[in-house]
């Protein structure tokens with residue numbers, strides 16, 4: 641029987657770190673997937689890797705699929721980015737339309753509209769724990785670690801999101817990923833400001 645549990649190891653995370661050669665924990669985060677019905681649980685390790693806070697890999701959804709994250713322990717920053725569209729509406733992986741950073745803590749939730757790439761950074765002293773409602777299809781090859789509704793390749797190609805979040809004098813700070821062209825400024829929003837923006 642397929643296990644609903646998966647780990648994200650340092651070797652995989654090196655693809656998207658600001659400093660891929662920095663040493664880090666063997667496992668960056670843990671996932672238990674139950675899909676839209678049972679929900680999914682993610683647990684982040686604490687600390688930094690090469691100055692950058694521990695984060696999830698980050699992905700875009702394939703097709704029309706939104707997702708909600710509920711923060712059940714700890715504090716962090718949800719990073720969201722949308723790509724520019726070129727001719728024939730194809731998405732341009734190295735040019736962003738918008739970049740949002742939303743500071744979250746236990747009790748907050750964030751609705752992620754379809755099309756927004758997303759990852760979450762753990763800026764707290766404890767494990768960050770979230771629940772989300774993205775679907776899981778156990779017929780897939782690797783539904784728990786790399787679900788088919790998620791596109792990781794566009795993020796891998798760019799070596800991460802448009803900005804990395806580093807710790808500077810104990811505070812989080814966004815640092816541009818220069819692999820992207822003409823990056824938009826980071827819009828720092830509260831969860832309620834972001835929910836006003838999305839209408840959810």
Ligand SMILES: [Fe+2]
Nearest residue numbers: 701707774790
């Ligand atoms: Fe997702």
